[in-house]
Structure formats: C-alpha cells, structure tokens
Amino acid sequence: MSDYELRASIIDGKALARTHRGMAAKRAADLQAEYGKRPGLAVVLVGDDPASRVYVRSKARACENVGLASFQHTLPADTTEAELLELIADLNASEDVHGILVQLPLPDGLNEAAVIESISPQKDVDGFHPYNMGRLVAGSPVLVPCTPLGIIELIKSTGINIEGKDAVVVGRSNIVGKPAAILLLQQNATVSICHSRTARLHEKVRAADIVVASVGKAGFVRGDWIKEGAVVIDVGINRTEDNRLTGDVDFEGAAKRAAFITPVPGGVGPMTIAMLMCNTVRAAERIIRGTAENAGAGV
Ligand code: GUN
Numbered sequence: 001m002s003d004y005e006l007r008a009s010i011i012d013g014k015a016l017a018r019t020h021r022g023m024a025a026k027r028a029a030d031l032q033a034e035y036g037k038r039p040g041l042a043v044v045l046v047g048d049d050p051a052s053r054v055y056v057r058s059k060a061r062a063c064e065n066v067g068l069a070s071f072q073h074t075l076p077a078d079t080t081e082a083e084l085l086e087l088i089a090d091l092n093a094s095e096d097v098h099g100i101l102v103q104l105p106l107p108d109g110l111n112e113a114a115v116i117e118s119i120s121p122q123k124d125v126d127g128f129h130p131y132n133m134g135r136l137v138a139g140s141p142v143l144v145p146c147t148p149l150g151i152i153e154l155i156k157s158t159g160i161n162i163e164g165k166d167a168v169v170v171g172r173s174n175i176v177g178k179p180a181a182i183l184l185l186q187q188n189a190t191v192s193i194c195h196s197r198t199a200r201l202h203e204k205v206r207a208a209d210i211v212v213a214s215v216g217k218a219g220f221v222r223g224d225w226i227k228e229g230a231v232v233i234d235v236g237i238n239r240t241e242d243n244r245l246t247g248d249v250d251f252e253g254a255a256k257r258a259a260f261i262t263p264v265p266g267g268v269g270p271m272t273i274a275m276l277m278c279n280t281v282r283a284a285e286r287i288i289r290g291t292a293e294n295a296g297a298g299v
Pocket of ligand 1: 104126147
C-alpha cells in the first residue's frame with residue numbers, strides 16, 4: 001500500500017494509552033500521598049494458554065509503569081473450581097488488593113459465570129460481574145469493561161461528536177460487543193449490534209458512521225463495506241500464518257475510505273490495558289476513600 005492511497009488518519013492507540021496511564025499514575029500517587037496506600041491489582045491465570053500469558057505479562061508491566069502493586073497468581077490447568085473460588089475469596093478479603101482480574105477464557109470444566117460472580121463487584125475491574133453489567137445497562141455505571149471504555153476514548157480522540165451518529169458494532173460478546181454498544185448508546189449514537197446471523201451485514205456496515213469490529217476473524221470486515229469518512233475501530237487480534245498480528249478489518253481497503261482507523265497492533269490493545277489501570281485506580285479510590293470516610297464517620 002502506498003501512502004498515496006491511504007486516506008484515513010491512523011488513530012494512535014499507544015500514544016493515547018500513554019496519556020491515560022499517566023492520568024492513572026497521578027491518581028494513584030495522590031491516593032498514596034493521602035492514605036499511604038498503593039492500589040493493587042491481582043491477576044489470576046489458570047492454565048498455560050500462550051496468548052493469555054502474553055496479556056497477563058503486559059498487565060503486570062503496566063502496573064509497574066503506573067505505580068500499582070501487582071499480584072500474579074498462576075494456577076495449573078487442572079485447578080478445580082473450588083480451588084479457584086477459594087483463591088478469589090482470599091483476594092476479595094485482602095486489604096492490599098483493590099482489583100481482581102481472572103484471565104479468560106478459563107480451561108474447560110471451570111464455570112466462567114460462577115467464577116465471575118464470585119469476584120466482589122467492588123473489585124471487579126473487568127466490569128463483567130452481573131452487578132456491574134446491570135449498572136451499565138441501567139445507565140449508572142461503576143466499573144465498566146476495559147476494551148469498550150478504550151473504544152469510546154479512541155473514538156473521542158478523533159474529535160468527532162458521537163451524538164446522532166449511526167454506529168454498527170459487529171460482535172455481541174459480553175466482553176466487548178454488548179458493553180461497547182451500551183456505551184455508544186449512552187453517547188447518543190444510534191446503535192445496531194450485528195453478529196453471525198445478521199442478514200446483509202455489508203449493507204448495515206456501509207451505512208455506519210462508526211464501525212466497531214469485534215468478531216475474531218482476520219479481515220472479516222471488507223474495505224469496500226466502509227462508508228466514506230467513517231471511524232473504524234478494529235478490536236480483532238488475529239495471528240497470521242507468518243505470525244503477524246492482524247485485525248478483523250481489511251485495513252488497507254478500509255483505510256482508503258475511512259476518515260479514522262485504528263491499527264492492529266497499536267490501537268485498541270494498549271487502550272484496553274490503560275483502561276484496566278484506570279479501573280484499578282477507580283476501584284481503589286472507592287474502597288480506600290469509602291473505608292476512610294466510614295472510619296471517620298464511626299461506621
Ligand atoms: N480475555 C480477553 N479479553 C479479556 C479481558 O478483557 N478480561 C479478561 N479477564 N480476560 C480477557
């Protein structure tokens with residue numbers, strides 16, 4: 001692809017993530033100065049999925065960068081649900097831990113819903129607990145899933161006004177598609193959630209001012225589906241045969257038509273981790289300030 005053909009501005013997720021990590025670091029330092037406590041994130045990895053191991057390592061690195069304490073728990077793939085729930089109960093009770101993240105997917109035999117529901121909603125920095133999901137849908141969010149939060153920040157960073165825009169979210173997962181659609185709705189976009197059974201998907205994408213692609217299939221959203229001047233957010237992280245990372249959108253084709261597009265890598269991925277840092281600081285602020293206020297009030 002020559003630069004001549006490229007029309008879209010590429011949204012720099014790495015730079016935006018740096019800015020947000022900086023803001024999280026400042027708030028973490030303020031907490032430390034005020035209360036002498038450092039926000040802490042516990043990350044639980046069960047089994048040895050190589051992609052999950054990479055993600056977990058980058059989360060620990062981000063904690064270090066932002067000045068958060070990080071506690072990593074790596075359990076064998078044959079861990080029982082009772083053992084995992086016991087660890088989560090300990091983390092729920094720990095004063096040093098303000099955020100708990102259990103890396104998904106879990107190995108077969110572990111009930112993901114039961115595990116997620118065992119995490120204290122106050123420490124649920126993934127925002128996957130039904131309490132936090134319910135708060136999001138009800139319009140009074142507390143802890144919101146990280147990737148969708150990052151998606152909204154990436155769109156806002158372009159300077160476009162989301163209000164009144166037609167947005168199409170391709171993918172309906174609890175982790176990305178559904179919460180991203182709710183957040184776009186809260187920003188007053190008109191939102192369609194499309195999925196594997198959607199009829200005439202390309203027509204729906206062609207009508208969209210904002211496209212969020214989260215299907216997990218390399219190049220699934222074709223370049224000629226993109227409306228001229230659209231904002232394209234590519235959530236996909238797919239490995240090619242020659243071991244490169246590539247998104248769910250045909251980048252070269254889409255970049256000829258879009259006004260703004262996120263690259264893979266360097267778009268959504270870094271923002272997800274930055275938002276995890278922000279959520280951990282937010283959870284810590286609520287827990288630490290709440291505790292201190294309660295103590296002060298003699299409760
Ligand atoms: N696996 C893929 N994305 C995520 C995420 O955002 N959180 C967790 N816990 N696991 C994931």
